[in-house]
Amino acid sequence: MTPLDYAPVLPEVLLLLGACGLMIFDLYVKHEGRGASAVFAQVVLYLCAAATLFVEFGTRAHLYLFNGLFIVDHFANLLKIVCYLAVSAAIVYSRSYLYERGMLRGEFMSLLLFSLLGMMVLISAGSFLTVFLGLELMSLCLYAMVALNRDSATSTEAAMKYFVLGALSSGLLLYGMSMIYGATGTLTITDVAREVARQVGSPADRTLLVFGLVFVVAGLAFKLGVVPFHMWIPDVYHGAPTPVTLIIGSGPKVAAFAMAVRLLVNAMPSLAPDWQQMLALLAILSIALGNITAIAQSNLKRMLAYSAIAHMGFMLLGLLSGYVGDNWNSRNDAYSASLFYMIVYAVMSVGAFGMLIYLSHAGFECENLEDLRGLNRTHPWYAFLMLIIMFSLAGIPPTAGFYAKLAVFQAAVAAGHVWLAVAAVLLSLVGAFYYLRVVKLMYFDDPVAAQPVRPQPVGRLVLSANGLFLLLLGILPQTLMAMCKTAIELL
């Protein structure tokens, strides 16, 4: 291989170098000057983004590298860009927050970058080995970040739970993968797909494959946080420092979605009738439990955690509608609907948690519903942004969330799952109630005590862009939808 052949992994290489560089750089800055580390991390991110764009436009559409261990395609590049943006926004939002709480240490930034590297490897994984490698790199960094606030009991508890359950889910995933390896004799996703297609006809082989598949799906469900593998989500979202919650709720979810696509759609399309059934059950349970339980929460972070569970259920509606009546006619529509949903969800999630971070300041943690009371009186612009985010989460037009729901419902109806769609729609009505409650608190109630907001011009700008993007996407969703469709077509 010539050096040029390695060009498609340029973003990952740059990120690795950047993350290592940041660790060294951080030794030379004092605590007061930690802002410089954040700037360093941002620069690394922009370089990676530029490299990814270079790869996207500069190379062929679909590349297998390192003997098929690593895939570069539109799908991977699109999701990587989403992850960069999410992490970049996370750094902007959380800088002052972490600084005031003494958590802006160099470890945070480098852990964040290493975790991002894990996400990218996961997104581009072409083999079970790289899937696992990326997954563990991402998760291990996240465990440490959850425990960043080491004096807080809830954070430590959350980190412990996250670690134990994360390890368990990795174990399940590995177990499933080993079964499939046993059946197919290969770890490379394309080869697995070929072998599975060959063996699926014989009942004996099929049993083994489906047995492995069950464990793989369980492992995926853990990472996506769907019922009944959701138990860690509320505690971790609640216990982690809000910036870490923001990160967990965006990038890793996108990466987990990519993992689901690689493992189910790419590796085991022949078993689609089996995994679609499993996903249907997971989806409807998640939508039901997430939406109903969220009503009872008074803590916003917990509420958003349950809302995340519900949203992952909606996302699965697309993933389970690709293979219908012995053909793949609706494959592109269904999977691109899920992809679109995932991206829109990441934007909404970053915005919602970003708002919570932004409204917190030294000695005040904005995390209860009550803390938003009367926001329209005190800070009308933030109230408006939050209004957009909430209506988008609820799926009310003209916001991006509506088209995301429209796309997955369309996929479900086209696949003949009309009753699934009706149930999901009715449960999304239940969901609308708790999002409305947030709007009600902000707009209809009087403020208790006006909390000052620290002036952060950059944060304000990014937050505004984040909120308005949802509105813009709600008016002109075509571009992103077309990108999602191309990404899936060339998968």
Added chain:
Amino acid sequence: MLLSLAIWIPIVAGVLVLAVGDRNPWMRWIALAGAVLGFVVTLPLWTGFNAASSAMQFVEFHRWIERFNINYHLGIDGISLLFVLLNSFITILVVIAGWTVIESRTAQYFAAFLIMSGLLNGVFSALDAVLFYVFFEGTLIPMFIIIGIWGGPNRVYAAVKFFLYTLFGSLLMLIAMLYLYNQAGGSFAILDWHKLPLSLSVQIALFFGFLFAFAVKVPMWPVHTWLPDAHTEAPTGGSVVLAAILLKLGAYGFVRFSLPILPDASRYLAFMMVALSLIAIAYIGFVTLVQTDMKRLIAYSSISHMGFVTLGFFVFNALGVEGGLVQMISHGFVSAAMFLCVGVLYDRMHTRMIADYGGVVNTMPKFATLMMVFAMANSGLPATSGFVGEFMVIMGAMKANFWIALVAATIGILGAAYTLWMYKRVIFGVVGNDHVAKLTDLNFREVIVLGVLAIAVLWMGVYPKPFTEVMHSSVNDLMRHIAVPKL
């Protein structure tokens, strides 16, 4: 282009009002300019409309979301034309009516109304189902905020109830639309759906999908319970828009979706729709009679009046449908005026209870005169707009079935009973208390608003031809279309 202007001018004006903020002295004038300009651009729709044609006119077509073949497709026919005009017209009155009355967060108040006005024009002119849905649902957000911020004491309950009730209906409609999209081979064009053959069982399932959305909006008995709460708690402007325009969305949906797309199911289930309409007219009529709160009384009377509209639609003849449409326009004027009248009293006395008034005619003679016109129209007195619609509906019902007509006509008397009885208790008699004695009569702004509405009500009552002639060919075309089974 005109339709786009009718939609976007109010929305842009609304954003502008938000941007200049509460303290800017020009804020109200920008709002008024937006509303007036929004109405002015709809006038060429009226003058340039070809009443002889039943086709969609002033059509605009742009690709919007190619991924789902969703288009920005606008157009109006004789059925929707009048609603665009009515909506733009009422918006001006709402802005004037709220001129000094609203004291807190005034800019947000005007902005919400202007944006909603644009969205409503969008609902009436959308020819693409998703575009329709986006506008249809989009109206929920400003209305939710209008009720919740500027409403009465129980406003939060009313706002949430309003939102969830209407969202429930709309979501089922969304599934029905997605089903039709797949059946039509990937098209959201409403006019394509009109031609789509569907089996009876599918039609019935879809009919119920649409029914929930539209019945909640109309509202029909028994899903009407959000309306009295929302109306009572909303500020005057909110009640006006709610009664005059938002309620029309549901009925409009029946004419645009249910009847032409699902004619066989409509026919099959007509008995149910007629029964629900008669229950609304009769049962709600009695409920109205015993109300002690004026706004609640008018809200219930709206439900009862909308019962005539749905009755007219489901007797399946041109007279009934046209009567229903005329009744909708008339109700738009009359209910708007009635709520404005209550608003006039409320602004002075801060109570809506009938018992707190009495003998208002002694202190407010101009007001009493104007309100009498509207009370008469609400009762359906000949020479007012209220008579024309109800009469046409009853005639239409007579053609279909004598007994339906008999029941509807007999119960219609309740309308006179509750309106005039309220009018008598509030306006006539000796001065009830000191507060009434201190009332001041209408100011210039209020005279303009109510006067314009009084002219409209009388004009439509005496000479309804300009209103009915634009809808003839569209309605006849609709009747011809639904006479052919689609099975």
